[in-house]
Amino acid sequence: MKKRILFICFLGWFVAKGFLVVGANLIPVRTDVAGFPDWQDVNVAGTTYLQLLIAGASTCTPAMDFTAYSSIRLDFKARTYGGVNIDENTITVSVSVDNGLSWEVIGTRVPLSPTFTAMESYDLSSYTGTQVKVRFSVAGQSNSIGAGIDDISITEQSVWLEDFDTGAKGTYAEADVSLPTGSWKLTEAVMSNSTDDKKNGAKSVRLKANGIVAMNFDKTDGAGTVTVDHANYGLLTGASWKLQASYNGGGSWHDLGAEVECGSVLAPAVFELNYPGMIRFRVVQLRGDRMNIDDFTIGKCAHIPVSTSWTGALSREWYRTANWSNGVPGTASSVLIGGVPEFPEIDIPVTVASLDLLPAARLSILSAGSLTVTGDMTLQSSESGTASLVNDGSLTVAGRSRVEQYLSAGNGTDGWWYISSPVSGALSGCILTGASGNKLGYYDEASVDYPQIQSGGQELVPGKGYLASIATTGVYCFDGTFNSGPVVSPPLSRTEAAGAKRGFNLVGNPYPSYLDWNAVTGFGTPHMRTDIRPTIWIRTRNASGTMVFDTFDGEDGTSLGIRGRVNNFIAPLQAFWVKVKEDGALPTLEFNNSMRSHQDQSDAANLLKAPAVARQIVCLELLTATSRDEAILSTNASATDGFDVYDSEKMTAGGEPELFSVVDGKELVINKMYRLEPGKQIQLGFRSLQSGRFELKVTRAVNLGPVDIVLKDKHLSAERWLKEGDSYHFEHDVASGSGRFELEFRASGAISALEKIPADQPKVYRNSNGQLVIETSETLLGSTVQVWSIDGRLLHRQTINEPVTLVDIPGRAGLCIVQLNSSFLKISIHNYNLKL
Incomplete structure (x- = not known):
């Protein structure tokens, strides 16, 4: 007979191999009629066991406190009494969580003989509270036939056991089998008791090649140590298997540990998990002919942390213990995610008490995952960056949802930040705080004006850009609901009366994550938008703290700001300028989750790379001792040499020296052409409100082939050949005007009217x-x-x-x-x- 479980008052159960199966009894084991005054017996007879015969006969436990236990099991023995009648022998089991005021029937058990037999256990783990009672009752129709009950035990489970001794399956075809622990799916597997089957008791499971034994149910209270007995079948050799776990109801499976090889006798394979959440397991045969498994035990999760921090030491998988400082978090855990190389991805159901992401940390909820936070969730910010969140699954926050943003005070007109709200429901008071002296406004294209928001109660619109004048450096908090899924911007406009600034609209990234601008416009695809230009302009600070504009046109970006060369990824909470193409148009921007991502903009490897095609690029910089400006010349197969949708106009940054090219009377920061080829001449505009020494430098010259860059200085009637890294120094006075320079592309070796001078000569x-x-x-x-x-x-x-x-x-x-x-x-x- 399989390891028989003995009930001993106040002691746990022990199996023959030494595994602790049951922890402390919640109440003393009911072994007799007398001596249990806390029980409520109604019409109960007998002396050494309980006899329930007549109508209304029942016995009820005293109230029990279940709040301290995660896994609770009810066991008892029963027999027929007075004869065999299924209706009258049936024992109904009910549970109350309110001290007997109301009851829930959880099932029935029917003894089949006058000999006491252990009934199938009940899992009471789903019930909680401090006033839990269990009641046993019979119909009692004849008052002479009923049931006898003995050894009632309610215990905390330390180890969960499936011994495969019950249930039947004689063919290898896939089928579900009902066992005491629940329903199991056996594929290419049978339950057998032959002499060649290795087993501890009456039966074991035999698998053949590619066989699988899987739980069809979840263990809701987690798992500590998992042990599986295994061996080769009969005299065979060479079988191996692996244990897998699912954290999402069988939706996906993950390997636990390495491949396990079978021996000739049953031996335990031990897996240390300590996972506190919902989980199920399966055994998958990898190699060999046939093998046996038996005695599948799951220990209680020994440690559910009050607080734990993500380390990412092993992988991005949330459920791996090695990825946490203090164990995998449970439903009551406070969680902290910091800036580490590997950030978590949630693809399973997760519930925690609170969640904080440190500045620059990242969290992804994948499409198969869900996250429930019963308290508060915060994306923190500091001078080093802001945490980001990408949610493609499900997110529920019962408490406060907050995104922080660090904003520093500026000097004079340089104190403006271009911001947007990453949450729905945020109010203007998040910036206009108390006596901070801050200001908040937006841009109105039709009136070419910047209206200010006067009160703290105005709701910030997702997708709209705002300007914040910060007088007090600090962390500002946007509270609401994290934006996710489809977001549509307010209508954009292009008003003829707006003059030179018509069509410019200030919009914002609506998500607490990076936004791919090219995905918004469809740049480079057959579905590229034609109602808005593919260019964005971002107001930022340079190394000296001066406000400047960086520009990105779908392919090329400038690098005037301290964050380096801009690309198609727009940072969380960043507002930016876009331009509507036609007068009278009222387009909107449609955002969705496919456009979102995490980015590490401090890593040069994440900067935009040149496409695989051989585009030509020339980057020019205008330098002084205290300032820098940039102009880009580049090619696109769809661009023309005239002003078109691929060109990006220069946005003037104020009194700083500026460099640009001029096409059809338009000043361009990025001049896109079909080809940079010999004979092409480009007018360079140069503007400065101050006299002094300047440097004009070629910082990039890509894919020009046998083409030289020649800079013409009309003021000096001079020419200078320039290659990548070369500079031209010149003196400038304000009265000299802006049409001084011209750039010409010449075939290598060509000589102009003036003598060609190598760049490295004095x-x-x-x-x-x-x-x-x-x-x-x-x-x-x-x-x-x-x-x-x-x-x-x-x-x-x-x-x-x-x-x-x-x-x-x-x-x-x-x-x-x-x-x-x-x-x-x-x-x-x-x-x-x-x-x-």
Whole structure:
């Protein structure tokens, strides 16, 4: 006979192999009629066991406190009494959670003989409270036939056991089998008691190749240590298997541990889980002919943490103990997710008490997953970043849902942040807090105005952009419901009366995650939107703290802000400018979850890469000691050389020096053309409200092939060949105008009317202030420069200490000779004569 369980008052049950099967009894085991004054007996007879015969006969336990236990089991023995009559022998079992005020029938048990037999157990784990009672009753129709009851035991379960001794399945075809623990699905498996089957008791399960034994039900109170006895069938060898768990009702299965190889005798395979949530298991045969499994035991989850933090040490899987600092969280756990290399992905049902994501942390709820937070959930923010959330599954937050955003105060007009709300229901008071001195407004395209919001009670509209003037640095909180799924922006507009700014609208990322702008516009697809331009303009700060505009056109982006080159991924809570193409149009932007993602914008590997096609790109920078601006020339197979939808207009940033190209009278920050080829000339616009020294630099020159870049300085009647990394230095005064430069693309080796000068040669010319400008490479620093008159008089001598040297020669006209070490240059001091 299989390991018989003995009921002993106040002690647990022990199986022959030493596994603790049942923990402490919640009440003493009912073994007799007398001596149990706390029980309520009605019409109960007998002395050594309870006899229930007449109508209304019942026995009821005292009230029990179930709140401290996660798994509770009811066991008892029964026999027929007075004869065999199924109706009158039937024992009805009921449960009350309100001290007997109301009852729920949980089932019936029917003894079949006058010998006491253990009835099938009841799992009482779903009942809770401090006033739980269990009642046994019979119909008592004849007053002479009924049932006898003995050894009533209600215990906390420490180990759950399925021994496969009951139930029947004689063929390998897939079928469900009812067992004491629940329904199991056996595929390519039988329940057998042959002499070749390895077993502990009456039966075991025999599997053949690809066989599966799976629970059709969930163990709702989790699992601690799981043990499965296994062996090769008969004299066979070579069988192996693996244990898998499902955390979503059998929707998906995950391997637990490594492949297990069978031996010749039954041996336990032990798996340490300590998982507190809903779980089910299955055994899957991997190799070999036939094998046996027996005695499937599940220990109680030994540790449910009050609080635990995500470490991501093993993987992104929520249910792995190794990914947590203090164990997998349970329904009463407070959870913290920090900034680690691997962030969690939820693809199972999860319930926690509270959840906080530290700044820059990320959480994904996959389509198969669900997250329930019975308390508060917060996405935190600091100067280093803001946490992000992508929800493709189900999210329920019973408490407060909050997204924080760190905003720093600015100086004067530089204190404006372009923001949007990542939650529905947030109020303007999240920015207009107390006596902070902050301001909040938005842009009205029709009136070309920035109306201010005066009160803290105005609801912020998802998808709309706002401007916040921050006087007090701090973390600002957006409370509401996390935006997820479809979101439609307010209608955009293009009003003719708006003049040069018509069509510009301030919109915002509506999600607490990154938004893919190209997915919104369909850029590069046959479904690309034509009612709005594919360009976005983002107001940001540069390294010196000055407000500037970064621009992205669907392919290329500038890099004026401190976050580096912008791309198609728009940060959470970021507002940005878009432009409607046609007057009178009122388009909307439609956002959905397919456009969302997490991004680590501090990682250069996540920056936008050049497409696989050989697009041509030239990036130009205008530099001073305190500022930087950028203009981009690039190609697209659908673009024209004139102004079209692929071009991006320059948004003026105020008094900073600016660089742009000019096409059809439009100032462009990104000038998109069909091809950069020899003979193409592009007007470069340069604007500065201050005089001084400037540097024009080629930072990128991609896929130009045998084409040279030639910069023409109309002010000096000079040309300069530039390659990637080369710079052109020049002096500028405000009165000189903006049409000074032109860029020409020439076939390599071509010579213009002026002599071609290699970029690494020293250059000498006269600036607008009448000074000689001598440009040298760093390798010539420390050299001596001498300036001679044409009749041999030494006019000037000095050491070269900087790449650019200025020499004053007042009142001179005609030719002079510049000597640099042993090289000589003849130069007219009113023009630009070049080669040493």
